[in-house]
Amino acid sequence: MIHVAAISKKYKSVQALGPTTVEITEGSFTAVLGPSGSGKTTLLRIIAGLETSDSGSVSIGGHTVSDAASRLFVPPERRGLGMVFQDFALWPHMTVFENVAYTLRARRDTANLKARVTEAIETVRLGGKEGRYPGQLSGGEQQRVAFARAVVGKPRVILLDEPLSALDALLREQMRLELKTLVSSLGLTALYVTHDQLEALSMADRVLVMNNGTVLQSGSPEQVYSRPTHPFVASFLGRSNWFADGNRMIRPEHLSWHRPESAHVAVEGTVAAVGYLGDRYEILVRIDGDTIGARTQEWTAYRATPVQRGAAVTLYISEHNINSIITEEEISA
Ligand code: ADP
Ligand code: MG
Numbered sequence: 001m002i003h004v005a006a007i008s009k010k011y012k013s014v015q016a017l018g019p020t021t022v023e024i025t026e027g028s029f030t031a032v033l034g035p036s037g038s039g040k041t042t043l044l045r046i047i048a049g050l051e052t053s054d055s056g057s058v059s060i061g062g063h064t065v066s067d068a069a070s071r072l073f074v075p076p077e078r079r080g081l082g083m084v085f086q087d088f089a090l091w092p093h094m095t096v097f098e099n100v101a102y103t104l105r106a107r108r109d110t111a112n113l114k115a116r117v118t119e120a121i122e123t124v125r126l127g128g129k130e131g132r133y134p135g136q137l138s139g140g141e142q143q144r145v146a147f148a149r150a151v152v153g154k155p156r157v158i159l160l161d162e163p164l165s166a167l168d169a170l171l172r173e174q175m176r177l178e179l180k181t182l183v184s185s186l187g188l189t190a191l192y193v194t195h196d197q198l199e200a201l202s203m204a205d206r207v208l209v210m211n212n213g214t215v216l217q218s219g220s221p222e223q224v225y226s227r228p229t230h231p232f233v234a235s236f237l238g239r240s241n242w243f244a245d246g247n248r249m250i251r252p253e254h255l256s257w258h259r260p261e262s263a264h265v266a267v268e269g270t271v272a273a274v275g276y277l278g279d280r281y282e283i284l285v286r287i288d289g290d291t292i293g294a295r296t297q298e299w300t301a302y303r304a305t306p307v308q309r310g311a312a313v314t315l316y317i318s319e320h321n322i323n324s325i326i327t328e329e330e331i332s333a
Pocket of ligand 2: 040041042
């Protein structure tokens, strides 16, 4: 559906995006996940046509919409995309109805305007609030107006740039599921930019992990979380406990407090700190150096009940839960 071939972008001395190739299949929900400054927005803006690329090409639905070599550039409004931004970008002086209608008016696509706008507003369950102004809506409702405005023109692809980060934590969690349901009920292909690991893992069926303008790994949420192929991916997607060799790691939830039946490794240490997380305790264990290699280091484990600081403990690791991070350079070496 979207084919991004070797695009790159440099701002003065900053390489915002290295040569990047991305393939997005029709009907998929792809999350672009990475820390601030990793090039996510640049990638999205080049696809949207809000930015030109220094090299490479973009095609959407089989049509080339930009090609640096031949200087081809289709403007954003003719790329058949809907966009949702972090700050919603609603017009404060326009009602909900007029905000949503704006997309159609701007393109002079006003046949059946009232019915189409009303339908989009009802899709996001804001029927009855057409006459309100953005300032009279909650954050979640404003988010839904922004979504309605993005889909009123019936795009086949929707691009979302950190659409939930302006909302508070609880609402953000509710909106994850709501947005995902809306996207799939409309049959849209979605590209969703976020720095939030949980958002990416819970919403997407494919995750692209970026750092320093480069896509380091792409795969299903399960793959990138459980089988990272790059140390950065392992560390960025969740807590990771590293062996002294720096190549093997295990996730905290895979550390067991009881000796498993299967082949395992036992690791001994001392409880350094205990934190209450609400649904469990987080236990920081200072590992005795000689049990897993030369270095003393701190590991995180989870537990249903607390333990005393200073207690000597044993953690068990089933061998199949140990991840060996083999980087692509090592594979090709
Ligand atoms: P992200 O969305 O992942 O936070 P961006 O794509 O916005 O990252 O930015 C990637 C890099 O490019 C950053 O170092 C950022 O400072 C730089 N950058 C982005 N836009 C511009 C711009 N218009 N001018 C100069 N530098 C920019
Ligand atoms: Mg950004």
